Each structure stands twice: as C-alpha cells, then as structure tokens.
Amino acid sequence: MSEKEKRTLGIACVLIVLAALLPIVDQGYWLSIGVSIAMYTVLATSWALFSGPTNLISLASAAFFGVGMYVVAGGIDLMPYWILVLLAGLAGAILAALVGIATLRIAGVYFVIFTLGMAELVRQIVVWGQATLGTQAGLYVLTDFTEELIFWLLLGLAAIVFFIGWWVGRSRLGFALRIIGNDEMVAIHSGINTARAKVMLFVISSTFAAITGALVAPRWSYVEPTIAFSPFISFQVVIMALLGGVHRLWGPLVGVIPFTLLWEVINSNFPTQTTLLLGISFLLIVYFIPHGFVGLIEDMAARRKPGHG
Amino acid sequence: MEVIIIGILLGGTYALMAMGLQLQYGVARIMNLANGEVLIAGAFSTFWFFTGTQLSPFWALIVVVPAAFVVNWLIYKILLLPLVKRAKSQGQLEVESILATFGISFIFIGVLLAVFGGDYLSYSYLAEAYVIFGEKYGLNRITAFIAAAVLCIAFYIWLIRTRAGLTLRAVAVNPAAAGFVSINVTNASAFAFALGGSVTASGGMLLSMFLTFDASLGVIFTLKALIIVIMGGVSDIRGTIVAAFVLGMTETAVAVLIDPGLTLAASYILFLIILVVRPEGLFGRRTA
Numbered sequence: 001m002s003e004k005e006k007r008t009l010g011i012a013c014v015l016i017v018l019a020a021l022l023p024i025v026d027q028g029y030w031l032s033i034g035v036s037i038a039m040y041t042v043l044a045t046s047w048a049l050f051s052g053p054t055n056l057i058s059l060a061s062a063a064f065f066g067v068g069m070y071v072v073a074g075g076i077d078l079m080p081y082w083i084l085v086l087l088a089g090l091a092g093a094i095l096a097a098l099v100g101i102a103t104l105r106i107a108g109v110y111f112v113i114f115t116l117g118m119a120e121l122v123r124q125i126v127v128w129g130q131a132t133l134g135t136q137a138g139l140y141v142l143t144d145f146t147e148e149l150i151f152w153l154l155l156g157l158a159a160i161v162f163f164i165g166w167w168v169g170r171s172r173l174g175f176a177l178r179i180i181g182n183d184e185m186v187a188i189h190s191g192i193n194t195a196r197a198k199v200m201l202f203v204i205s206s207t208f209a210a211i212t213g214a215l216v217a218p219r220w221s222y223v224e225p226t227i228a229f230s231p232f233i234s235f236q237v238v239i240m241a242l243l244g245g246v247h248r249l250w251g252p253l254v255g256v257i258p259f260t261l262l263w264e265v266i267n268s269n270f271p272t273q274t275t276l277l278l279g280i281s282f283l284l285i286v287y288f289i290p291h292g293f294v295g296l297i298e299d300m301a302a303r304r305k306p307g308h309g
Numbered sequence: 310m311e312v313i314i315i316g317i318l319l320g321g322t323y324a325l326m327a328m329g330l331q332l333q334y335g336v337a338r339i340m341n342l343a344n345g346e347v348l349i350a351g352a353f354s355t356f357w358f359f360t361g362t363q364l365s366p367f368w369a370l371i372v373v374v375p376a377a378f379v380v381n382w383l384i385y386k387i388l389l390l391p392l393v394k395r396a397k398s399q400g401q402l403e404v405e406s407i408l409a410t411f412g413i414s415f416i417f418i419g420v421l422l423a424v425f426g427g428d429y430l431s432y433s434y435l436a437e438a439y440v441i442f443g444e445k446y447g448l449n450r451i452t453a454f455i456a457a458a459v460l461c462i463a464f465y466i467w468l469i470r471t472r473a474g475l476t477l478r479a480v481a482v483n484p485a486a487a488g489f490v491s492i493n494v495t496n497a498s499a500f501a502f503a504l505g506g507s508v509t510a511s512g513g514m515l516l517s518m519f520l521t522f523d524a525s526l527g528v529i530f531t532l533k534a535l536i537i538v539i540m541g542g543v544s545d546i547r548g549t550i551v552a553a554f555v556l557g558m559t560e561t562a563v564a565v566l567i568d569p570g571l572t573l574a575a576s577y578i579l580f581l582i583i584l585v586v587r588p589e590g591l592f593g594r595r596t597a
Contacts, residue, residue, distance in 0.1 A: 055400070055404055057404060057407055057408065059411070102581055102584055102585065103584060106584065106588045107588075108400075108403075109340060109403060110539070110584055110588070112340075112407055113340075113532070113535045113536075113539070113580075114577075114580070114584075116342065116528065116531070116532055116535075117528060117529065117532035117573060117576075117577070120528065120529060120532075120573055121573050121574055121577050124570055124571055124572075124573050124574055125571070125574060127570055128568050128570050128571050128574075131568075131570070132568075231525075231528065235411075235415065238408075238411075242408070272422075272423070273419065273423065274419075275415055275418050275419035275422055276415075276416060276418075276419025276420060276422070276423060277419070278415055278419070279412050279413065279414070279415030279416035279417075279418070279419055280412075280416060282408075282411070282412035282415065283388070283409065283412040283413065283416070286405065286408045286409050286412060287388075287391070287409075290405070
C-alpha cells in the first residue's frame with residue numbers, strides 16, 4: 001500500500017465514522033434522507049462498478065433490488081432475518097449469472113435491451129407466482145428495526161462496496177475490465193476471457209443491489225410488486241451514477257448526495273410532475289455533464305495545472 | 310386454432326410497430342428506447358380524438374401520423390443529432406443514444422401523465438363478434454389487422470420501389486458509402502427517424518382499438534419491438550414481419566394456455582432462445 005492509498009483509506013474511514021454519527025444529530029427528517037442517500041450510494045456505486053469500466057448500461061437495478069426485497073418479505077415468518085439477507089444476495093447473484101451468461105457473451109446492445117424490461121419481467125413472474133400460490137400481493141415485513149439500525153446497516157454495506165470496488169480496481173479482474181472497456185478486441189487478443197470477466201463483475205454488482213433491497217425491506221415494512229420493481233429505482237440509480245461520474249470509485253457518491261436532496265425538493269413541491277422533471281434532469285446530465293461532476297472537477301484541475309506550472 | 314388466429318391478428322399490429330423501430334435503428338442508427346412511448350402517445354391521441362369527435366378512429370391517423378413525424382423529426386434534429394456529431398465511434402453513439410432516448414421516454418411519460426392522467430383508458434369501437442372457422446373474434450382486432458397489413462404492404466412497396474426508399478436502404482447498408490453517392494445522410498437519417506416515429510404511432514392507433522393502455526405501458530412495447538427486430542435480423546424487413554407473427558402467436562399461446570399476466574415472460578423466452586441459438590436473427594447474415 002502506497003502513502004497515497006493509506007491517506008485515502010484514512011480519509012474514507014473518517015468520513016464513514018462521521019456519517020455514522022448522523023443519527024445523533026437528527027432522528028427525523030435528516031435521518032430518513034440519510035437512509036435514502038446510503039441506499040442509493042450502494043446501488044449507484046455497485047452499478048458503476050460494472051457499467052463504468054465496461055460501458056454496458058444496466059437498466060435492471062430495480063429487478064435485483066426487488067428480488068432482494070421479496071426474498072425478505074416472503075421468508076420473514078419462516079427464517080431469521082440475517083439468513084434471508086444472505087439468501088437475497090445469493091438470489092441476486094444467481095439471477096445475474098443467468099442473465100450475464102445469456103447476454104454478455106454477445107454484443108453489448110443485447111444486454112442493455114435485456115435489462116430494460118427485466119424489472120417488469122421479474123415483477124410479472126412474482127405476481128403470477130403469488131396468484132398461483134394464493135398469497136396476497138402485498139406482504140408485510142414487520143421487524144423491530146429502528147431507522148438508525150437500517151441506516152448503519154446500509155452504511156456498512158456502502159463501506160463494503162467501496163472496499164470491494166477498491167480491491168477489484170487493483171485486481172487482475174479490474175485491469176481486464178478496463179482493457180475491455182477501452183477496446184474489446186485488444187482484450188480478446190491479450191487472452192482475456194472477456195465474457196467471464198463481465199459476468200463476474202455483473203454478479204458482484206447485482207448481489208449488492210439485491211442485498212440493498214433486503215436491508216431496505218424492514219424500513220418500507222409493506223412490500224408490493226409495483227413499488228419493489230418500480231422502474232424509477234433503476235432510472236434514479238443510472239442518473240445519480242452518471243451525475244457523479246462513473247470512472248472513479250467515489251464518483252457516484254458525488255452524484256447521489258445532491259440528487260437525493262434535489263429529488264426531495266421535487267417530490268415535495270411538484271408531486272405530480274416527478275416523471276417529467278426526472279426525465280428532463282436526466283437529459284441535462286447526459287448532454288451537459290457527460291462525465292459527471294468528477295469529470296468537471298478533473299477537467300478544471302487539468303486546466304489549472306499548466307497555467308501554474 | 311383460436312390461438313393461431315388471435316396471434317396472427319396481434320402480429321399484424323406488432324409488425325407495424327416494429328417496422329417503425331427498425332427504421333430508426335436500421336437507418337438512423339439510433340436505438341430508440343422511447344419508441345414505445347411514441348406508440349402509447351399515438352394510442353392516447355386516438356382515444357382523445359375518438360371520444361372527442363365520435364368519428365372512426367381511422368380519421369385520427371390524419372392527426373397522429375404528421376404529428377408523430379414532426380415530433381420525432383424535432384427529437385432527432387435537436388436532441389440526437391448533437392450526439393451523432395460528438396460521438397467518436399459507433400459504440401459511443403450507441404451508449405449515448407440509449408441514455409438520451411431513455412431520458413426522453415421518461416419525459417414522454419411525464420407529458421402523457423400531465424395531459425391524460427394516470428388511468429387505464431380504452432374505448433369501444435367495432436366491439437362486435439365476427440365468426441371465423443366457428444370461433445368468435447372481435448371485429449376491432451380484425452379491422453386493426455387488415456389496416457396494419459395494408460400499411461405494412463404500402464410501406465414495403467414504397468421502400469422497394471421508390472427513390473426515397475432506395476435512399477433509406479442505401480444509408481441502412483452503409484452510411485459512409487451512401488455519402489459518396491451524394492446522399493445527404495444526415496437528412497436521410499432524420500427523415501427515417503421521423504418516419505419510423507409515424508409508423509410506430511400509427512401502430513399505437515391500431516392497438517388502441519382493442520387494447521387497454523396507460524401511460525406507463527410504453528416500455529413493454531419498446532421491448533417487444535426490439536425483440537421482434539432482433540429476432541428478425543436488424544437489416545431485414547421480411548424477418549421483422551415473420552418475427553412479429555411469431556411473437557404474437559407465442560404471447561397469445563401463453564396468455565390462453567398459462568396466464569395472461571405472463572406475456573412479457575413469453576417475449577423474454579423467445580428473446581433468450583434467439584440470443585442463444587441465432588443472435589444474428591432469423592434472416593440476418595452472420596458477421597465476423
């Protein structure tokens with residue numbers, strides 16, 4: 001570990017501890033925003049882990065998120081919660097592996113198309129399964145979890161995502177993915193099994209989305225197919241990650257915080273226009289800040305340097 | 310038998326809707342994720358026209374087709390052309406156009422929600438029974454199928470026989486080479502994108518005759534159109550038509566035999582089979 005890495009690690013630890021102190025400051029409104037920020041940080045960072053280096057846009061975050069949520073909701077009366085969280089991660093991993101094996105071996109467009117309707121597909125299957133089994137569509141997840149506990153759990157998960165992201169970035173897998181993202185042909189000729197590398201990272205990324213769903217389930221306490229698999233979740237994850245910037249590990253975080261706050265404002269002031277405003281803000285990001293805040297900051301830094309040197 | 314006939318009737322409209330997407334993807338090289346929303350917008354406008362005027366929904370075509378043309382032309386010129394110009398490679402354009410049209414689709418939904426509200430809508434037109442081979446079918450479905458067939462054939466002949474159609478086919482084969490024979494590729498692409506929007510919207514107009522729809526349904530139709538185009542092979546219009554019927558019949562079979570709630574799953578299974586067995590499509594040529 002180099003000096004610089006040690007320093008980054010130190011800063012990261014301090015930031016996480018500071019974030020963990022949030023419930024002491026406020027128990028109400030800001031804590032609930034904190035939970036949203038932590039949730040989207042995990043979703044957006046794990047999304048960018050895969051979509052950043054490979055340039056393959058996954059629109060299926062909601063599918064994995066919802067699967068995680070439903071594993072918890074369906075099994076809460078049968079098993080201890082902690083086992084369900086693990087099962088949720090496992091379910092997400094298996095689903096991602098199947099999707100990845102089917103679509104990531106061929107051109108990337110097919111993957112994007114596949115993920116486009118995936119949340120809806122899983123939703124249909126869940127609804128059908130519930131109708132066949134004769135259970136109610138809405139399920140209750142009743143636990144004695146406080147909001148602080150959920151916040152800390154999500155924060156812990158975020159820390160794990162950052163650690164895994166950092167580790168992947170240093171590993172052969174991360175190196176392979178960067179080459180694939182730059183030029184797939186080069187990657188193939190250097191003997192990289194491109195399909196395997198992509199599937200592995202997609203599995204890692206989706207597992208986190210499923211676990212996030214499992215952790216958020218007790219907070220929602222009532223789980224229903226239309227909200228658990230809402231396309232807005234996938235959409236917001238993509239927006240936030242792009243707003244921050246997907247080529248740095250901490251990039252999505254820079255997007256999640258302002259966007260969650262902006263979203264709060266939009267939701268409370270224009271509750272009927274949310275879809276429209278979400279679409280417009282997304283287009284603005286795609287057109288004017290294609291590399292996210294991180295890209296802007298780095299551009300500025302790059303411009304300043306030659307001037308002073 | 311019932312499954313086959315309903316499937317064929319449904320497939321006709323699907324073929325029309327997928328042709329619109331194929332124009333946009335094949336010629337203008339834009340993977341338009343907002344295609345389904347254009348379809349739904351067509352359906353909504355028809356609903357609004359029909360309930361407002363009590364004229365046959367077909368008259369709505371006079372409004373829907375030009376309106377969809379103008380809207381899609383503007384979308385291409387204002388929103389997508391800058392992306393085409395700044396893209397360094399086909400891959401980058403693909404990523405950026407997917408993101409942009411994904412955003413546009415949400416804007417469409419937002420506008421539709423604001424104008425028409427979030428309810429499920431349907432209207433009753435030609436809701437009478439018509440007997441084929443001893444089974445009853447909705448006359449509206451049959452009318453929609455015939456109309457779709459007429460539009461598809463007219464469109465196909467236009468594409469094969471006219472100079473404008475030839476231009477579009479040339480751009481579809483190779484945009485750079487089309488430029489060499491003094492085709493204005495930018496204008497041809499904008500035209501193809503706009504025309505694709507019109508074709509899709511007229512598909513929406515036909516669907517509205519026999520389907521209940523709401524603002525959030527677009528993504529499902531985008532997906533169906535994409536699956537049809539991929540199944541048929543991106544560059545082949547015959548493939549699209551065959552694939553549309555295959556999808557229509559598969560969906561109907563699943564809806565009738567298993568559960569109407571699983572139609573999307575049926576499309577996905579077809580999609581998976583195609584991806585695993587023949588990713589270049591039924592009529593596509595194998596490349597590299």
